[in-house]
Amino acid sequence: MGAGAKHELVFVDRLLDTLVSLRHGVTHDVLACWFGVDRSTITRAIGEVRPLLAERGCPVAPGLRLRTLAEVIDHLGADGATGIIDGTEVRVRRPAAGRKDREKFISGKNKQNAVKSMVVTDAEGRLLFCSPAEPASCADITQARDLGLVKLLADCPFVEILADAGYQGLGAQTGGRVVTPTHRKFKENPPEWYEEMRERQSKAHSSRRIRPEHGIGHLKNWRALARHHGRREHMSDIIQAVAGLLSHQQTAMAANGTRM
Template sequence: MKKNNETVEGPDGLVYTARLPLSSATLNYLADLIRGHCKKIRSPWRALPAGKIAGIVLAVLRCDQRPGDLAGGNGIHRTTVSRWVREVVGLLAARAPRLDRALKKIARTGGGIVLLDGSLIRTRRRTGDANRKNYSGKSKCHGLLVIALTDDRGRLLWVSPARPGRTSEITACRHDHLTAHLRATGLGAIADLGFIGLDDNDDPDADPAVITGYKAARNRPLTPGQKLSNTVLAAVRAPVEHGFAHLKNWRVLTKLRADPKSATVLVRALLVLTNREIAR
């Protein structure tokens, strides 16, 4: 029986060349990673060279290109491209920094604070129970919540597992025992008003692990000093928004079609690639 590897549009489809807004260092890093993995599993043969595979995977992640279109332009099957993407994403995610190691690295370099924030990654709407738990009442859309830590310059240090959109930011941080890790390394985190109440330490003399601004109430307006404090903290934590912006430059995160477990692996893989791009 003969296999049909032609694209849906037929064998006469047009092929074009596009430019990826990425550095050659990232491409070479990914190609070396693929070569090392093939050598480790004793599978040296691939339908395309490692550099070509790395370029295809980067096109899927950066520009959200359809695997079927890339397969047709390179003379391979769509399932082969999807398998390469899953394989490379898994290899990259295994190199993502853990929370305790990321904080210890900042402490060793003399840093005293990290920046804390959460962001919603939009997903396709689902039916049934999966539809309800992924809906975020705050953002009024379906998505997965991700918590991230950056340094004072906005470089991503760590990302949490992706959780359903209805999860609050404080609940996600408590699942990861974030305040305990911060106190263990002697660091403090600066966060926005959505994290008020996260630092629930009973010792009144202890330094706060999470520093937030002041929230006004209906019968208790902010004082001039509190307003000034909020302004200063907002200026200090502004770089964390740049960290999320760099992460969301990967257009595969525009609207995910994956469950939380797969999304966690994908986001951690993109964290590694983002740090490689910024480090260059």
Template structure:
């Protein structure tokens, strides 16, 4: 409730004029509000449909989602074998990996979002060069078993994968924690060049004039690196079992909270593996 009061105060720009306790009361108890939010995050049901199930107005469900979703997004990510400990930032992940000797896996995932209206500034920023659609992308970090440790660096789809994670300060963290190693795909080859002892990217494909032995060696090394990195792809697939991350039809300004809330809930399950 304190978070909701702060949000409302920021929106109106001044303290509340009506005494505390005034105004409409909640028709749903806290438990029902949490359940309604989880159902919408899992299945992306229309708010009006869920309101019909509960016998309330559509605005009641919308209000519940706007209250509970930020709390779920702020929970952070569960740590395997460390009950009560949660990771909130990329720095937390590197500190954990350095302390426990965990080798990280990095990858990005893209989700289609609504196209901005015509003649809006920055309209092309959401057009993904890979998907040729309006998307938002997020960076996902897992351990060797594909357990989600962090999701973030959520940026418009036009931004390059490496640029997005650089904006979160990953280069400084790699310098600060030289013992932390990571496996990435070809989209992060620049990081692998700068930190060759820490970041491993797929080997470059040999030229057309390469011998058969060189091509076979490259194919073997590429498959080996891919099989060691594939667990982060499986983690992305677990996230996309939740309907909003298959194709997001809500407002773009709420996408970041939705993605973080879902990734945090998935990490609770994967941490038990």
């Protein structure tokens, strides 16, 4: 503690640098001009403050922050609330030619280089959790399993989790706690009654997920998550920092009776 070069910027300025960088995607060179310091000073400040923001978690009530998926599941179970999970992708730079892991960042959905994070919201679309970033080649259901979602749901009171078709298969593994759209039983020449029934079920499921989809969409309003041109190693901190800040905004607006 206390070692290293002294800071040229007070903590409030370092925090402001980080917030502007996350919200508006302003480059370090521009921030350095604004504050009259060297670019390396800005880079150092953001590198120190960004992890602190990521560790704050998502506030859901005064004095209550959710930092892990286990805390989110316990919170939903205690309130008997419904949760929604979904995966969100952020485009990143392609790894350099010749690297053995160059292809693992290619998304199977968008065919672009990206990282993926699993997002958990409540039924109102309020952010509760964002997982660390993984290469986008990882399937949604695989990421959920790796995060321990199946075991967490098995060890807690009944919690209903809504998910899209990318998580089909978790319902059977969690005793029906994860609800996904039904599998298509007829691949060719389905009866009319089946198509009508499946369409009604899909619309009913989508209508319950639409507000959380909007909530997740607010993440991309932060320029740092629109497309990332920096180091991929920082993406976990960036995603979790933005999620915590957005969750704080959502909680404050909910307390004032307003909606995003």
